[in-house]
Amino acid sequence: MPREHDREWDPELIHKVDRYHLVENLEQCLQCGKCTGNCPVAAITPSYNPRAIINDVLSGSITRLLDSEEIWRCFWCANCYRVCPVDINYPLLMMQLRYMALENGYGQKYVNGINKFVFKAFDHGLTFVPGQKGIEKIGRLRTGVGAEPWPTVSDEAKAQYQAIFEQTGAREFMEKLQDSEQKPLRLSYLEGRIVNE
Amino acid sequence: MNSPRVITPQERLGTKPEKLFLFRSCTGSMEYPGTESAIKEVLKKLDIEVVMDSDQTCCSGYILTCSGHTPEPSLAVTARNLSIVEQRYAGLDMYCFCNGCFGYNTELSHILKHHPAYMKMANDIVGQWGFEYQGKVRIRHVQELYYLLLDEIRAKVVRPLNGLRIASHYGCHYLAQQYEILDDGDLPTFHEEIYEALGATPVFYKERRMCCGYSVGRGFTHKESVVQPHLGRKFDSAKEEGVELMTTTCPGCNTALDREQVALANRGFGPYNIPVIDIGQLIGLAMGIDLDKLGFAANTIPMEGVLERIGLGKGA
Numbered sequence: 359m360p361r362e363h364d365r366e367w368d369p370e371l372i373h374k375v376d377r378y379h380l381v382e383n384l385e386q387c388l389q390c391g392k393c394t395g396n397c398p399v400a401a402i403t404p405s406y407n408p409r410a411i412i413n414d415v416l417s418g419s420i421t422r423l424l425d426s427e428e429i430w431r432c433f434w435c436a437n438c439y440r441v442c443p444v445d446i447n448y449p450l451l452m453m454q455l456r457y458m459a460l461e462n463g464y465g466q467k468y469v470n471g472i473n474k475f476v477f478k479a480f481d482h483g484l485t486f487v488p489g490q491k492g493i494e495k496i497g498r499l500r501t502g503v504g505a506e507p508w509p510t511v512s513d514e515a516k517a518q519y520q521a522i523f524e525q526t527g528a529r530e531f532m533e534k535l536q537d538s539e540q541k542p543l544r545l546s547y548l549e550g551r552i553v554n555e
Numbered sequence: 556m557n558s559p560r561v562i563t564p565q566e567r568l569g570t571k572p573e574k575l576f577l578f579r580s581c582t583g584s585m586e587y588p589g590t591e592s593a594i595k596e597v598l599k600k601l602d603i604e605v606v607m608d609s610d611q612t613c614c615s616g617y618i619l620t621c622s623g624h625t626p627e628p629s630l631a632v633t634a635r636n637l638s639i640v641e642q643r644y645a646g647l648d649m650y651c652f653c654n655g656c657f658g659y660n661t662e663l664s665h666i667l668k669h670h671p672a673y674m675k676m677a678n679d680i681v682g683q684w685g686f687e688y689q690g691k692v693r694i695r696h697v698q699e700l701y702y703l704l705l706d707e708i709r710a711k712v713v714r715p716l717n718g719l720r721i722a723s724h725y726g727c728h729y730l731a732q733q734y735e736i737l738d739d740g741d742l743p744t745f746h747e748e749i750y751e752a753l754g755a756t757p758v759f760y761k762e763r764r765m766c767c768g769y770s771v772g773r774g775f776t777h778k779e780s781v782v783q784p785h786l787g788r789k790f791d792s793a794k795e796e797g798v799e800l801m802t803t804t805c806p807g808c809n810t811a812l813d814r815e816q817v818a819l820a821n822r823g824f825g826p827y828n829i830p831v832i833d834i835g836q837l838i839g840l841a842m843g844i845d846l847d848k849l850g851f852a853a854n855t856i857p858m859e860g861v862l863e864r865i866g867l868g869k870g871a
Contacts, residue, residue: 378626380666398727398766402785434620435727435766436658440740445733449620456622469622476623483612484581496585503592503850509584515610518684519632525680526627 367418375415375458380450387412393438393448399431406431408438408448415451424459430468460535469535476532483511483519562735564703568695571704572648574604576640577697578660580653581613583806583833589850590806593839594652594697596848600711601704606644611636616659617807626666627676633663634677634688641692652697652835654805658728660694665734696729698804698834699737702745705752713843715754717865721837722758722798722829723747724812726805727766746802746834753841761792767803769811779818786815787824794827800861802834809833814855830856840865 368374372384393408394400400407406428414423423429432452439447459465479485487493497507511519523529575598583590598605615632618624637660640649651657667674668690678687701708723746730740738745741764747757768786793801803809813831820826836849846867851858862868 379670398785402781430622436731436733437727437740439733440731447733453619453622453626457625460622472618472621472623476618479613479615479618484585485613485615485617486581486585488585496588499850499853500584500588502852503588503848505588505592509579509581510609511612512609515612518635518681519612522631522635522680523624523628526625526631528624528628531624 366421368420369418371418371420372415375451375454377454377457378450380454381447383444384412384446384451385416386444387416387446388443389413390443392441392443393446396437396441398435398437399433403428403431408432411455412446412448412451415455423455424462425464427468429455429459430465466535473532473535477536480520480523480529480532481516483516484509560733560735561737561739564699564737567735567737568648568699568703571601571707572603572700574606574647575700576644576647576649577605577607578614578636578649578651578653578656579607579611580651580656580806582655582810583653586810587806587833587850587853589836589848589853590652590809590833593833593844593849594835596844597835597839597842598700600842600844601707603700606647608639608643610639614656614659614663616663617655619659626663629659630663630667630673631677631680633660634667634674635681635684635686636660637664637692637694638681638686638688641689642686648693648695650695650697650700652804652833653807654696654726654728655807657694657696658732661732661734664688664690664694696804698729698746701749701834701838702737705749708749708838708842709752712753712841714841714865714867716750716837716841717754719755719861719864720758720797720799721750721755722760722793722796722801723750723763724767724801724803724808724831725764726803726808729804730764746804749834749838750802753838755837755841758793758796758798760796760798762789763793765789767805767808767811768815769807780822783815783819783822783824786811787819787822790816790819790825790827790829793829794825798829799864800837801829801831802837803831804834806833816856828856828860830854830858830861832858 389409391409397408429452432449434449436449439449456465475486478487500507595605612632615629619626619629651660667677667688725743725746730743750757768782801812809831816825816827839849
């Protein structure tokens, strides 16, 4: 492993990571570690340490984080946020770190698993729609409780749901993920859509 | 955490609603159709009218947590769903029965309300179909309503649960919710009060606050082999306390805890055979709602033992 030099650290990293301006109080972190103590992922994976990750972001030490597996472990349970004495919304930091990793050519393999479900959600307006056999089984179970065989999402709603994905660039993002074999992504969706300045 | 976030159901919900908007859950309506139907039946017995809308789509939160897409579509989808409630059912509160829908809708609407640029982006998109999210609709969870109406539920119990030993699983996405909840995030007890009202025995087990593993185990961020020992620990501690039934308030948690028991047994944990149902189904059971409507057929771990225990066995 190449040695990391502090000249490579980027003091502006936090502002680059927080591109959506959702964790603007990160610098208030006390490094108390309550997040880590309350994190179910840290209980499972001792190398995953939210406190240390915040520390790395604040000190601008980017290399270790972006190609790490750890940043893909968080699943937004927000137990860290619940106990944080200074109200740092850590899950939203993690979300944005992942986009940064994807742009730098890391971590696509961790998103590929969800990719086909995203396309299915795009088609149906519902997440986790199973295959034909599963749909039939759902039909039997729903009929059994006296409901219509399928939880209807109107055609209009589906069309609007899809249009939202197209217009926010999410469809493009999904397709790029599908094509990419660990190639850096260019996330063009941000440009011109949300202005924070 | 700096501002008090635990409040009473009266403060949170006000008086009993006559009518409410029920937010459809994808997992709930597909994996466990009995959840939605049980909730509707229970609310009918409590004289509350329920409206749903087929123009409502998925909250699109779960895929966002897996970084399957960017936040923009989720923000716009949230604005669209919530503005449907605001415009078509003005004055009604929106009730979710999935901790995921509840948590994501709350978080995403919070972002919309506190970042004018995102609100504008979302409303620009949904505006083309005549929607405008104004941030007025209140997002609530059905479990909060049960607690508000606890006395009424107690009075309507016709099938007391005969001291059945029930354990709770509240779910992270409710308890870790930042803005307002009904109970302490570390030691919540309001589900246990509901069990008592139904004539059951609440059981506290060591790992009751542990995550269900839906996202970490069945999802995409972890290998199952890493997660299962931990889920096993949760069930071990439940088994030690003699738990006969576990309840959830989230179809995602329910899927993980119910369906995963087979995989756990295959790896040498258990077998536990603890049925897991939604707390709405449990209330429906005690209120005497037709078993067909409660939809236990969708469960992997069968409910027969529990039904027998409260005198509803096949022979009865």
